[in-house]
Amino acid sequence: MRFYFLALGTLVIVCVGCADGQQLVHKDEYHAPPAEMLAHPGPMVGGPGPGVMAMNFPPPGIQQAQYQCPPGGGGGFPGGDAGCGQQTTQLRFLGPEGMQIGWQIGQGFAEHQITAPGRYNFAQGATYRLKLSGIPGREGLTVYPTLHIYPIQSQTSAYLSHNALPLRVNDEDLDQIETNNFVTKVIYLPDAKYQELAIAGVEELVSTRLGPGLDPVAEADRRGTIMAVIRMGNMDYEMPGQSNALGKNGEKKAIDLVDGETGNFVPPQPIGDFHPTGGNIPGDMLMGGSRGPGQPPYNMIAGVNAPMYGYPSVGTPIGLQGPPHIPLGRPAGLKSHTVRNLTDVDIGEPVDHLLYDVRHEPGIRMPHPAKHVEYTETHPVYRPGETSVPAWAN
């Protein structure tokens, strides 16, 4: 009897645990696929292939890139298709008014490219070094901030294609810089639940206005989607005698002649990008084989027509980068790896028979069609002499 109650109690605990725990699929709850998947032309499925709806009309206008590429084109999501249009983020330098904005181009700087207030379209997914000079009331001060332009995301795509990001360097920022402090400004698009105003607009987090220990980038990432980060300090990148600024004999480099005041304008060159370390994803493993009648067999030779011997990572059939061969520096020894997709998926079975029930409310009521017709025709009867005579005959 004791074992009976023990078994019963165990069963109840298991049942309660199943009811309260994580179920495979939550009822009355739906989750959208990732934004990248929603953007596929299937819809939600990349094509062409099974389940992809045929394109029977030309790609729409502005979003042409989104038809053939993920949102943001090749410069948007890492690993985007080659040949897609580069997306840009427009930055609007609001002030201080009269401030000169330049940027790094290779080993030198292009100066006086924009005068605040002004705007410029920066290619996304890159980091730039700016040069802020001629700041009114701060004679002699030159700041060399870095500007991170984040890749476009589904949440920010519509905003960035219609709005410019506002950036203002105010007196408080400049005071902090001159007193050896480091200023980080994060411009982000807040999620709807964190958005104070109902009209969509960006918000800005500044490190010097946050409490100690708070990271403005992490905080902005928690509240919404980051679009740009600018970091400013008082490091001088053009000190006299520095190799970047002057030639070997101390002469000015030709690159320094790029000056907007003389009519020279050069686009900024990124000093870094956001693409993941390691470059492109390696392709699937290739095998040798016969080429055809009269042709020599195709043999894979490491470093010639196959990846270099000791290639540190392998590709997977689903396009993800595989694990590295560890320990590094030794011949590759990995023989298999398994990637399991444990995502809960419930999208239903394909429909084989579809039934539509349609109904008008209220129903239709009309006179029923006749199924019996009586037709009686009366003819006049005339006796002799009463025959009618046409009038014209009189």
Place this chain on the structure above:
Amino acid sequence: MRMTARTIWTLLIALAGLNSVQAQERTGRYYPLDHRKPLGEVARWNASIRPAVANYVQPVQVQLPSEGDVTFYQGSVNGAIVLPAPAQVGMQVGHAYRIKISNLPNHPGVELYPTIELLGRLHPPVELKEKYPVPVEITAEELETAINDQMVTKVIYLEQPQLANPTRQVNGRMHVESLGTQVNLLEAADMRGRPIAILRMGGRVPDAGSPEDQFYSTSPIILSGK
């Protein structure tokens, strides 16, 4: 013509964000799309799922608070068509268009570049097609908002007669309803009728001195009467 009875209403994101209002704007159904999706994605879904409406040339009329010019693009700034407001052209369902608004009397020198994403079509008698276009009305308040570098998103929908709002249009102006930030405007429009178009407007302008991405639309414009 019963189209006049079916006035077209618009929704505007504005300063009303009450939870009770948001709860009223939910149908209980699942909407994978909303008005915050990348430009053109909603129209593309509509055109893919309902190919019969794709590429239908729907007359669209852009209306401004007063005078002004409306410029339509066909691929680049060189193919621009400038018309005085109210400007009416034919746009194809499933496409998105970039237009320019300029020569505004109250905002001299200001140029705005809104986009119109055409989701669906109207069904007037064929001979009255040009007489009853989809009205895309831009108000003075919306212009001010966009000039201040904030974004305005409007969903224009065809009202369902049984759910018609019993208010009268004043001076022919459409009724604009302001909803909270967490409301899915496409869902709210679907509750009231059938979404036809999305208007998005902000302060971004093309910069001739910097590398330009695909800013202008390449979608075909059909001039009215052709």
